[in-house]
Amino acid sequence: MSSLPSSAAAPRPAQILVIDDEPDLRTLYELTLLREGYRVEAAGSVSEAWQHLEAGRFDAVITDMRLPDGEGMEIIHRIQKDQRSERCVVMTAYGSAENAVEALKAGAFDYLTKPVDLKQFRAVVASAVQANRAAVVVPQKPAPQAAGHGGERPDVLSVTRSGATALDRLVGDSDPMRLVKSRIAKVARGMAPVLVRGESGTGKELVARAVHGCSQRSEGPFVAVNCGAIPENLLEAEFFGAKKGSYTGSSQDRDGYFQAARDGTLFLDEIGDLPLAMQSKLLRAIQERSVRAIGSTQEDAVDVRIVSATHKDLHAEVLAGRFRQDLFYRLNVIEIAVPALRERREDLPALCTALLARIAQDGGLPVPRLSDALLQRLAQHPLDGNVRELENLLHRAVALNDGDELHIDLMGAMTPMPAAPRGESAEAPPAVAVAAAPAPAAEPKPAPPPLPSDLQAWLDQQEREILVRALHESGFNRTAAAARLGMSLRQIRYRIARLGISTPNGDDGTTAHADD
Structure with a gap:
């Protein structure tokens, strides 16, 4: 198909390559992009796509995941390997979230779920083109290779001009900080969710702002949310918005954080503090790219990039049942570890x-x-x-x-207090008495227990013993046992059934009792 004519004074139209083996869909995508003023070329297979790529350069490549002679992932890997500038957008079947995550980790700019919504299609392609054209080269001082980091240290980072300013706010030129800045510049080019991990006080929000500043969304809003500071009963309204009259005191329509961050970045700080019930709603919003305000019957499409942060070990939280595994994998597409x-x-x-x-x-x-x-x-x-x-x-x-020279009282800094010996008063004894008392001989520390050969079996045994003890002490009243362990009745029933704990009534915990 021929592209639309453009005036001589207009900038060069963006070049788009569309790859799909279904002729009807390929034609639909071509027509949609041509109406937006792009130059479009089309291919129906991996081999045909390579012929186009070898013949010229494109601003964006839109590819289906499954093709007759290969996978769309092959195209992404080849573009990354050849260090080409094209931004890749993959189209995946509905429900195949793992394919989308895999593509984002491989370097794809973004993904679309089939059947493709054409409004979202146009928005994603526009973002990819804008990201490709906004990139400029910012030289960085060369530094020696750090051992154990897989060679990820480019001497030249491709970032936007506003991104260079955002990176300057991350003070420090040590090897660990250079690695962080390098990773920020690399991941900012796409739409993949980013998880910023680090101890409290390391500057995780500054890293999130740098990711935003280095991206093509730098002109859009950056909305920071502390997930642990919002009362649980207000979470849904704060995140997704609410319609007038949807709850007591709701006198007018109000946007949530997702709507406020539209075309920008939503930073979810302390994501590990989000309650489980809200985690499932957040997962759906991220997957569907739409939210429903409280009191509304309509889905509201939102185009935001998610950057989250935590000081917790989310993998351990998943194993403990306090964080959803599917949400963890969705958020942890790309991880940035901020050094202490x-x-x-x-x-x-x-x-x-x-x-x-x-x-x-x-x-x-x-x-x-x-x-x-x-x-x-x-x-x-x-x-x-x-x-x-x-x-x-x-x-x-x-x-x-x-005076002119600064003096710092390090003695006034918070230091850990030594534990008082058992049986000793909380009040400090006189200094003379302390000096006169002979220091007790240090007892040798017992050797740590051996590591379990099967961690899951060991954890199951510990959980079983705790549940059996709680059930015995509560007279096998599961409601009381659950309350003592800080669990819901549904949770304790599930665990009793999973661990095969028998009760005096002969059931495995899957049925309800009157005394519950």
Whole structure:
């Protein structure tokens, strides 16, 4: 098919390659894109697609996952291997979420679920074209290869101009921080969900903002949500919005976080604190790319990128039944691990300089001088609270400073208190008495128990023993046993049935009792 004519003054139309083995669908996609002003070429197989790719360059490649002579994944892998600039969008069958996740991990820009909604189709293609054209090359200082990181350290990062500014806010040029910045620039190009993992105080939100700033969505909104700070009964309204009169006090329609983040990035901080009931609703919103406000009968399409963060071990939370496994895999398509401050102590001088400049500016004060001796003391301090603790120390130092040179009272920092011996009063005894008492001989620590050869069987046995004990102590009243263990009746019934625990009534926990 021929493309639409364009004026000489107009910019070059974007080049799109559409790959689908169904002629009717291929024609539909071609016509849709031609009406948007793109130049379109089409292929019905992997081999035919390679002929087009070898003959020229494209802004975006739209490919079906299953083709007569191969898989759409082959095209993605080849484009990544050849370091081509095309953004790839894959089309998957409804319900094949694992294929979409696999494609995003392989480097696909985004995915569409068949049957394809043409409005969403146009929006995704426009985003892919915009991302391809917004990319500029920002040189980075070369650094030695860090061992154990699989060679992921490009000396040139392809980011947007606003992304370069966002990366500059991540202070530090140590090897761990260079790896973080490199990964941010790499993952920002697509739409794949990103999970930012790190200890409290390491700057996970700054990393999320950098991902947003480096992406083609940098002109859109960045909406940050602390999942642990919202009351459980308000979660659905806060996330998805509510219609007027849908609940007490709802005097007008209001948008939720998903609507507010449309065409931008939604940052879900402390995602591990989200209740299980809300996790299933969040999963559906991410999969369907649409939300339904409370009191509405209509689905509202939302185009957002999800970036989440946690200080918890979500894999352990999944094993413990506190986090949905399907949501974990959906959020954890790409992971960025933010290093603790103790792992990048060489960044301390730059961090202190940046923090002091900001603290002094906020307070309208001159920037105090930080001596080398004081920097050395800071480097020897544990700083278990990471950058947040460092900022707290510098805030206190600036507030108490009475000269040109800064002094920091590290003794005032929070330190763990030693446990009092058993039977000793909570009040501190006199200093003389402490000095006179002889120190007890340190008892040798018992050897740790051997690691289980079958972890799941060991965990099941521990769970069985706890459940049997709780049932015995509650007279086999499952409601009371569940309450003691902080579980619902449905949860304890499921576990009794799964572990095959027999009760005096001869059932396996799958039926209800009157006393429950």
